[in-house]
Amino acid sequence: MTAAKQSPKKAAGPKKAAAPKRAAAPKRAAAPKRAAAPKKTPGAKKAAAPTKAAGTQAAEAEAAVRPVPASRSAFAAGAARATGERRRRSGTPLITSATPLEVSAARRDATAALPEDASLPVAGDATAEKDRSAGTPTRKRPPRRAIRDRREQRARERALRPVPSLPAPDEKVALLAEPAQRHTDSAPEPATGPAGLAEGLQHTAERIVGAVLEAAEFSSEARPGPAELVELAVNLLRAAATAAGVPAEEVERQVAETLAYVRRRLTGDYTVDEFGFDEDYTTHVHLPILRPLYKSWFRVEVKGIDNIPDTGGALVVANHSGTVAMDSLMTQVAVYDEHPRHRHLRMLGADLVFQTPFVGPIARRSGSTLAANTDAERLLAGGHLVGVWPEGFKGVGKPFSDRYKLQRFGRGGFVAAALRAGVPIVPCSIVGAEEIYPMIGNMPTLARLLGLPYVPITPTFPWLGPLGAIPLPSKWLIEFGPPIDTTAFGPEAADDPMLVFDLTDQVRETIQQTLYSLLMQRRSVFI
Amino acid sequence: MARIVLVTGVSRYLGGLYARRLSADPGIERILGVDVIPPRHSIGRAEFVRADIRNPMIGRIMNQAEVDTVVHMNVIATPKDTGGRVTQKEINVIGTMQLLAACQKAPSVQRLVVKSSAAIYGSSPRDPAMFAEDMNAKSTPRSGFGKDSIEVEGYVRGFSRRRPDVEITMLRLANVIGPQIRTAVTDYFTLPLIPVPLGYDARLQFLHEDDAIAALVTATTGPSVGIVNVAGDGFLTLLQCLAMVRRPVLPVPLATAGLIGNIVKRSGLADFSPDQVAFLAFGRGLDTTRMRHVLEFEPRYSTRAAFEAFAAGVHSVVADVEGVGEAVTGAVTGAAGGGAAALARVFERLSQ
Numbered sequence: 001m002t003a004a005k006q007s008p009k010k011a012a013g014p015k016k017a018a019a020p021k022r023a024a025a026p027k028r029a030a031a032p033k034r035a036a037a038p039k040k041t042p043g044a045k046k047a048a049a050p051t052k053a054a055g056t057q058a059a060e061a062e063a064a065v066r067p068v069p070a071s072r073s074a075f076a077a078g079a080a081r082a083t084g085e086r087r088r089r090s091g092t093p094l095i096t097s098a099t100p101l102e103v104s105a106a107r108r109d110a111t112a113a114l115p116e117d118a119s120l121p122v123a124g125d126a127t128a129e130k131d132r133s134a135g136t137p138t139r140k141r142p143p144r145r146a147i148r149d150r151r152e153q154r155a156r157e158r159a160l161r162p163v164p165s166l167p168a169p170d171e172k173v174a175l176l177a178e179p180a181q182r183h184t185d186s187a188p189e190p191a192t193g194p195a196g197l198a199e200g201l202q203h204t205a206e207r208i209v210g211a212v213l214e215a216a217e218f219s220s221e222a223r224p225g226p227a228e229l230v231e232l233a234v235n236l237l238r239a240a241a242t243a244a245g246v247p248a249e250e251v252e253r254q255v256a257e258t259l260a261y262v263r264r265r266l267t268g269d270y271t272v273d274e275f276g277f278d279e280d281y282t283t284h285v286h287l288p289i290l291r292p293l294y295k296s297w298f299r300v301e302v303k304g305i306d307n308i309p310d311t312g313g314a315l316v317v318a319n320h321s322g323t324v325a326m327d328s329l330m331t332q333v334a335v336y337d338e339h340p341r342h343r344h345l346r347m348l349g350a351d352l353v354f355q356t357p358f359v360g361p362i363a364r365r366s367g368s369t370l371a372a373n374t375d376a377e378r379l380l381a382g383g384h385l386v387g388v389w390p391e392g393f394k395g396v397g398k399p400f401s402d403r404y405k406l407q408r409f410g411r412g413g414f415v416a417a418a419l420r421a422g423v424p425i426v427p428c429s430i431v432g433a434e435e436i437y438p439m440i441g442n443m444p445t446l447a448r449l450l451g452l453p454y455v456p457i458t459p460t461f462p463w464l465g466p467l468g469a470i471p472l473p474s475k476w477l478i479e480f481g482p483p484i485d486t487t488a489f490g491p492e493a494a495d496d497p498m499l500v501f502d503l504t505d506q507v508r509e510t511i512q513q514t515l516y517s518l519l520m521q522r523r524s525v526f527i
Numbered sequence: 528m529a530r531i532v533l534v535t536g537v538s539r540y541l542g543g544l545y546a547r548r549l550s551a552d553p554g555i556e557r558i559l560g561v562d563v564i565p566p567r568h569s570i571g572r573a574e575f576v577r578a579d580i581r582n583p584m585i586g587r588i589m590n591q592a593e594v595d596t597v598v599h600m601n602v603i604a605t606p607k608d609t610g611g612r613v614t615q616k617e618i619n620v621i622g623t624m625q626l627l628a629a630c631q632k633a634p635s636v637q638r639l640v641v642k643s644s645a646a647i648y649g650s651s652p653r654d655p656a657m658f659a660e661d662m663n664a665k666s667t668p669r670s671g672f673g674k675d676s677i678e679v680e681g682y683v684r685g686f687s688r689r690r691p692d693v694e695i696t697m698l699r700l701a702n703v704i705g706p707q708i709r710t711a712v713t714d715y716f717t718l719p720l721i722p723v724p725l726g727y728d729a730r731l732q733f734l735h736e737d738d739a740i741a742a743l744v745t746a747t748t749g750p751s752v753g754i755v756n757v758a759g760d761g762f763l764t765l766l767q768c769l770a771m772v773r774r775p776v777l778p779v780p781l782a783t784a785g786l787i788g789n790i791v792k793r794s795g796l797a798d799f800s801p802d803q804v805a806f807l808a809f810g811r812g813l814d815t816t817r818m819r820h821v822l823e824f825e826p827r828y829s830t831r832a833a834f835e836a837f838a839a840g841v842h843s844v845v846a847d848v849e850g851v852g853e854a855v856t857g858a859v860t861g862a863a864g865g866g867a868a869a870l871a872r873v874f875e876r877l878s879q
Binding site: 265266267268270271272273274275276278351354355356357358360361364365369370372374375378 | 652653654655656657659662724725726727728730761762763764766767768769770771780781809810812831
């Protein structure tokens with residue numbers, strides 16, 4: 001197909017390209033070319049016949065191309081690729097005979113003639129297009145005999161090749177560099193005739209696949225240096241980035257950052273604090289993973305971020321909902337991204353979180369710790385911003401019919417912790433989390449079996465299997481209310497249960513009222 | 528203050544180191560080193576007395592030498608050093624009982640220093656991030672060294688009730704590590720293939736062997752302080768440690784850890800008691816505020832520096848493999864992060 005398509009484009013300078021090629025690789029291609037030539041011409045003639053009626057110019061151009069073996073050489077290259085010849089050739093980089101190098105030199109010549117050629121088909125008229133499409137099926141496969149001949153020829157050639165002795169290390173490096181060079185040389189070769197977007201894409205794909213194939217065979221026969229692999233990876237990435245419409249520099253920066261991160265992970269060159277918080281991981285992995293959800297899926301809107309102090313401890317108290325505790329993660333992103341000081345929200349989680357494999361260490365790394373008074377007070381005393389969801393599982397696992405109805409706020413332990421540490425309490429109301437997994441039923445027996453507080457039934461789970469784990473894209477609003485000062489009461493007030501209950505109720509009422517007003521402001525659940 | 532010191536477990540590595548270090552203190556008149564086997568290393572100017580602390584003979588030695596300070600360092604953490612768990616328990620529990628009984632009968636004894644361990648706090652996912660000295664374990668260790676330590680501390684508490692005039696200092700040391708010492712933890716990190724609990728990443732604290740000795744010497748010669756946690760500053764996670772020792776790892780689901788532990792234990796390479804496995808899964812943190820302000824001791828090595836001192840002596844078994852587990856985790860999380868960022872960019876482009 002490609003050979004047939006390329007033939008008219010080569011009309012201007014095929015001889016130039018073909019001549020050195022023939023001279024350079026006579027042994028390889030001479031026999032098959034001769035064999036292929038008579039067979040191909042009738043096919044091309046057949047293809048050209050209908051076009052003659054449409055436009056004689058194009059037919060003439062075609063006729064001029066046909067006898068020239070350039071089309072056959074491109075064709076042979078395609079066939080060779082298909083039979084793995086090129087792979088085998090480039091897989092033996094240690095040969096001292098100059099054959100592959102000469103081939104590449106010829107190709108360089110061929111590609112040097114490219115620019116003038118490339119303009120031709122774009123300007124070409126409709127008939128040429130038609131001709132091309134008509135010509136495609138006839139020249140799809142090379143003749144069997146040609147392939148067989150070539151194979152025999154190659155086998156003879158290989159038998160004659162000298163077997164190189166083990167090279168010295170520095171020699172090896174030089175030899176390793178060679179295939180890469182050859183690869184970059186031969187890379188533009190398929191681009192001999194990029195006509196239109198589809199073909200361009202095809203060539204790019206070919207190039208990428210070729211690069212991958214060559215990389216694969218290097219690793220099996222002669223190990224490539226890391227530099228070559230990196231170069232290959234960078235090229236692939238650049239191509240992918242341009243395809244996705246993202247600036248390549250941006251992607252490169254991102255990749256460099258990621259690599260630096262991986263290096264730090266490899267050497268253990270990062271620190272965790274006493275709660276297991278790993279800032280490097282949180283800013284480079286945890287938050288970037290959540291950000292698409294935050295920005296594009298839930299489109300979180302944050303109000304009153306100024307109510308979170310710039311420095312010092314504070315206790316953020318929020319409502320809990322949504323079957324899966326996604327609201328705490330989104331609040332974490334909201335605080336880090338929206339707050340001018342990019343503070344990390346240190347969350348207090350249930351025992352269950354830290355018992356669960358994979359979830360437990362991730363929670364610790366991203367700044368969570370056990371919801372216990374000792375930990376809360378230690379964090380607050382250390383001047384951290386602490387987030388707590390006092391409703392716990394009662395809030396997350398409440399049925400959809402109870403949405404936006406606050407449950408009991410624990411035993412007020414969070415208020416006692418704030419009083420002891422003398423930090424303000426920031427009430428936080430989250431709207432939107434209730435609708436992500438509307439819990440319309442529960443499977444208590446299964447939950448008991450699995451040791452979970454509940455196993456939800458939602459409109460999508462478990463009916464759709466893993467698809468049911470996709471949250472509904474509700475619109476979220478998070479509002480941080482004005483901080484409630486606790487310093488006025490003094491630390492001994494923590495031992496006054498009446499005051500603690502009063503404060504708990506005050507926080508709870510504030511959040512409930514804010515929830516109602518936010519619900520009034522929200523235009524729709526999903527918009 | 529302390530003039531005549533009796534040290535138990537002097538033939539063990541830390542005991543010998545302690546005796547040498549204490550020898551440098553001119554204020555100490557006489558040091559008696561007690562153990563069942565003669566030490567193979569120097570014990571400084573300490574006099575070696577061959578005695579078994581499980582035998583009442585130890586009381587006569589105390590009375591004869593008019594010992595005023597008893598330093599109990601013979602609570603053994605590694606069963607394979609003593610010939611099995613049964614002997615270990617015998618030495619730890621019965622030995623402590625007999626020693627304390629002897630101390631109770633010796634009027635000259637004025638101070639008791641006990642090398643205890645952070646193992647008494649156990650390890651569980653319900654633990655607070657940091658244990659202060661007055662906190663109890665959420666799940667008390669039910670076997671092995673942790674249980675021994677709890678029993679030892681129980682006997683010491685009983686002794687303090689019966690002899691209120693004796694000053695008692697108990698140091699709960701974090702895992703002692705360093706270039707020389709051999710413990711269950713160092714055995715673990717020098718395994719050719721290190722099994723790790725799959726899906727967990729424990730927070731670990733270490734104490735350099737020099738710091739451990741310095742803390743014990745401070746507790747012997749300084750003021751009496753009661754119970755104090757001793758640990759290096761900062762934390763390392765298990766995966767970080769594995770990256771630093773550059774050894775291949777084998778992730779093992781926690782449910783089968785007992786089985787793997789048994790295999791490793793049988794092979795004699797390392798000790799994997801259930802509390803050791805829990806420690807490797809959940810880790811533990813010690814609050815060292817009392818160490819700083821009451822014991823007034825500042826460790827020279829942080830947790831990381833202590834572990835680096837140990838890791839420098841560990842040779843990579845396979846030249847090419849460097850912390851495979853960490854590599855995989857790092858690569859996966861790194862790729863996920865990069866991918867997510869790229870995805871976010873694409874989303875942004877689409878929504879524009």
